Amino acid sequence: MTSNDEFRNPNVHTLDLRLEKEFTFSDVGLTLGLDCFNVTNEGFVLQRQGRLNIATTNWATETLSPRIYRLGARVSFR
Numbered sequence: 109m110t111s112n113d114e115f116r117n118p119n120v121h122t123l124d125l126r127l128e129k130e131f132t133f134s135d136v137g138l139t140l141g142l143d144c145f146n147v148t149n150e151g152f153v154l155q156r157q158g159r160l161n162i163a164t165t166n167w168a169t170e171t172l173s174p175r176i177y178r179l180g181a182r183v184s185f186r
Contacts, residue, residue, distance in 0.1 A: 120154070120172065123147040137184040142177065149175040 130143040155170035 113176070117153055117156070120152045122150065122152075122172070135186045137186065139182040139184070141180045143180070145176045146172060146174065149171070 110120060122145070125144045125147055126141060128139060131138045131140070150172060151174070153168045153170075154170040154172060155168070157164045157167045157169050
């Protein structure tokens with residue numbers, strides 16, 4: 109007899125970081141931010157082809173995105 113967890117993919121743990129700095133000019137605020145997603149650049153398999161008796165059986169159909177950086181700015185008025 110097999111358990112339900114026998115065919116599961118392993119748990120996925122990723123590290124995301126954010127660096128932010130706020131500047132104030134009289135009544136206007138400016139916040140600059142830098143985000144980094146998947147800092148360790150892991151390539152986890154999120155989904156595999158589960159159908160049997162086809163050429164693509166057990167192929168990875170979806171993987172975690174590579175390391176991505178995002179730069180942003182936010183303006184606020186007081």
